[in-house]
Amino acid sequence: MKEVKSPKKPLYYYYGIALLVLLLANIFLTPMLARAQVTDVDYGTFMSMIEEKNIGSVEVEDSQILFTDKDNTQVYRTGAMEDPTLTQRLYDAGAVFDRNVDQGTSPLLTSLLTFFLPLIIFIALGQYMNKKLMEQMGGKNSMSFGMGKSNAKVYVQSTKGIRFGDVAGEEEAKESLAEIVDYLHNPKKYTDVGASMPKGILLVGPPGTGKTMLAKAVAGEANVPFFSISGSEFVEMFVGMGASKVRDLFSQAKEKAPCIVFIDEIDAIGKKRDGQMGGNDEREQTLNQLLTEMDGFEGNNGVMILAATNRPESLDPALTRPGRFDRRVPVELPDLKGREDILKVHAKKVKLADDVDFHTIARMAAGASGAELANIVNEAALRAVRAGRTFVNEADLEESIEIVIAGYQKKNAVLSDKEKKVVAYHETGHALVAAMQTHSAPVQKITIIPRTSGALGYTMQVEQGDKYLMTKQEIENRIAVYTGGRAAEELVFGEITTGASNDIEQATKLARAMITRYGMSEDFDMVAMETVNNQYLGGDTSLICSPETQKEIDERVVAVVKEQHAKALEILRQNREKLDELAACLYEKETITGEEFMEILERKEA
Numbered sequence: 001m002k003e004v005k006s007p008k009k010p011l012y013y014y015y016g017i018a019l020l021v022l023l024l025a026n027i028f029l030t031p032m033l034a035r036a037q038v039t040d041v042d043y044g045t046f047m048s049m050i051e052e053k054n055i056g057s058v059e060v061e062d063s064q065i066l067f068t069d070k071d072n073t074q075v076y077r078t079g080a081m082e083d084p085t086l087t088q089r090l091y092d093a094g095a096v097f098d099r100n101v102d103q104g105t106s107p108l109l110t111s112l113l114t115f116f117l118p119l120i121i122f123i124a125l126g127q128y129m130n131k132k133l134m135e136q137m138g139g140k141n142s143m144s145f146g147m148g149k150s151n152a153k154v155y156v157q158s159t160k161g162i163r164f165g166d167v168a169g170e171e172e173a174k175e176s177l178a179e180i181v182d183y184l185h186n187p188k189k190y191t192d193v194g195a196s197m198p199k200g201i202l203l204v205g206p207p208g209t210g211k212t213m214l215a216k217a218v219a220g221e222a223n224v225p226f227f228s229i230s231g232s233e234f235v236e237m238f239v240g241m242g243a244s245k246v247r248d249l250f251s252q253a254k255e256k257a258p259c260i261v262f263i264d265e266i267d268a269i270g271k272k273r274d275g276q277m278g279g280n281d282e283r284e285q286t287l288n289q290l291l292t293e294m295d296g297f298e299g300n301n302g303v304m305i306l307a308a309t310n311r312p313e314s315l316d317p318a319l320t321r322p323g324r325f326d327r328r329v330p331v332e333l334p335d336l337k338g339r340e341d342i343l344k345v346h347a348k349k350v351k352l353a354d355d356v357d358f359h360t361i362a363r364m365a366a367g368a369s370g371a372e373l374a375n376i377v378n379e380a381a382l383r384a385v386r387a388g389r390t391f392v393n394e395a396d397l398e399e400s401i402e403i404v405i406a407g408y409q410k411k412n413a414v415l416s417d418k419e420k421k422v423v424a425y426h427e428t429g430h431a432l433v434a435a436m437q438t439h440s441a442p443v444q445k446i447t448i449i450p451r452t453s454g455a456l457g458y459t460m461q462v463e464q465g466d467k468y469l470m471t472k473q474e475i476e477n478r479i480a481v482y483t484g485g486r487a488a489e490e491l492v493f494g495e496i497t498t499g500a501s502n503d504i505e506q507a508t509k510l511a512r513a514m515i516t517r518y519g520m521s522e523d524f525d526m527v528a529m530e531t532v533n534n535q536y537l538g539g540d541t542s543l544i545c546s547p548e549t550q551k552e553i554d555e556r557v558v559a560v561v562k563e564q565h566a567k568a569l570e571i572l573r574q575n576r577e578k579l580d581e582l583a584a585c586l587y588e589k590e591t592i593t594g595e596e597f598m599e600i601l602e603r604k605e606a
């Protein structure tokens with residue numbers, strides 16, 4: 001919302017100033033002007049001027065007399081005196097009795113200066129600000145003050161560059177959208193059969209998965225104009241402005257049909273109307289206008305609306321009903337193959353060494369979105385430049401994944417010897433527990449170089465392939481791995497440190513999800529105790545159970561974590577020698593790879 005308000009501030013500011021000038025002019029200038037030419041004289045001068053018949057107009061007041069000379073060039077003032085024959089003498093001298101001697105001199109000038117001049121300034125300022133505002137908003141012939149005009153960006157040429165081929169992964173989404181492209185190319189094929197295209201398509205998914213890119217690719221493939229606007233740009237300070245922007249957008253779009261209108265972050269205007277008092281009227285009116293517009297045009301007039309959101313659950317049901325946004329295309333985080341493809345697409349822009357294996361990189365970057373992968377490639381290229389190379393190698397890419405996960409290496413962080421040892425044991429603890437449990441993924445890398453994110457070290461575990469399901473056993477094992485760091489500290493040093501706070505958080509989250517969402521506790525069976533609020537934005541949860549149950553849940557969460565902690569301790573106790581050896585090696589080298597780790601582990605076993 002903030003970007004819409006900012007340009008208006010100066011407008012009001014200048015109008016305020018102009019109004020103030022007008023007021024001040026009226027208060028101070030009028031009397032000043034009125035009295036500017038009055039000359040004070042004594043009564044004797046007045047009398048002699050009467051005798052000389054040098055009197056033009058005269059105004060006799062209780063305490064003063066105002067008069068002019070014969071030619072009305074100058075106004076004089078003198079005090080009133082007891083003079084019974086004055087009126088007769090004045091009459092004889094040919095004076096004109098007037099009530100406005102002092103003001104009668106230049107009424108035109110007075111009103112010109114006090115009223116018309118500020119008014120002219122006022123109008124000129126208004127025009128100037130209007131022009132400025134329109135320039136800022138990019139409009140040319142907008143309504144008064146440039147408001148109520150949609151500031152959608154129109155891309156016709158630029159999107160020619162983006163094609164479906166540039167959007168890697170997301171095959172299902174592309175398939176769904178390819179139909180739209182076909183329709184825009186050849187609507188007759190569809191209308192002949194009596195099929196009508198969906199009016200609106202909603203792209204839903206986490207941030208950075210390529211929703212905007214897909215919409216642009218549709219426009220690029222179909223080679224039609226592409227209007228892009230963000231939902232928040234509709235929300236104005238004044239009620240009704242957003243609605244008028246929607247009207248304007250649609251009238252523009254209809255002129256350019258066939259075309260694509262893309263509304264990013266549609267949840268900014270499309271939130272459920274809850275009817276609460278003091279709700280956002282402007283937003284509701286904008287939404288109503290959008291609903292009306294979508295109803296208003298027939299299925300085949302060639303305006304296709306694409307919208308993107310991360311929060312589909314918050315959208316108004318009226319918006320998502322068939323006839324409006326009737327098709328929903330999920331744009332999920334890419335899977336292993338998708339990640340590999342996305343990396344390859346972005347790697348085309350950089351020079352690569354021969355050793356780069358995108359499959360490994362994609363495996364390491366589990367859970368990364370398209371935008372993050374693009375970022376990883378770019379970070380790697382920057383790293384190559386920093387190292388004075390002209391190409392990007394595998395190490396650059398691996399390091400940039402770590403940068404994205406854990407931040408940059410802290411080169412000058414100085415850990416005490418004891419601390420370094422604790423961190424080495426802590427990380428080895430994680431890795432060893434992971435390796436000793438058959439269901440845990442193998443360790444890729446362990447490092448104890450501090451990172452800017454605050455991590456003093458970390459263990460990178462990499463899954464062999466994509467995992468869509470996790471068994472109860474696997475979740476328990478993972479909790480055990482999280483507790484493994486602390487367990488190693490306890491076992492070796494007999495004391496505990498603050499280093500495990502992140503592990504504790506993760507372990508608790510998993511244990512809680514097991515009980516409240518995955519139905520993995522015997523007592524609660526398959527009853528949901530928590531709901532996920534924002535599936536695509538971090539997945540916050542809220543409890544939906546009685547306070548008594550809540551207490552029981554807490555007890556069970558503690559029991560699960562405790563059990564796994566004990567298991568981790570036991571594993572480490574049984575492998576104490578390996579723990580010592582691995583920790584010593586890690587302490588020495590600071591970073592060891594999965595292979596080195598396994599080699600030490602197996603060497604001892606043999």
Ligand code: ADP
Nearest residue numbers: 167168207208209210211212213342370371374
């Ligand atoms: P969203 O709209 O879903 O938040 P964008 O479409 O704006 O995400 O994507 C941001 C950037 O991430 C793109 O400019 C592109 O560089 C990269 N990106 C995201 N997804 C993909 C993908 N599937 N293939 C290639 N690049 C992608």
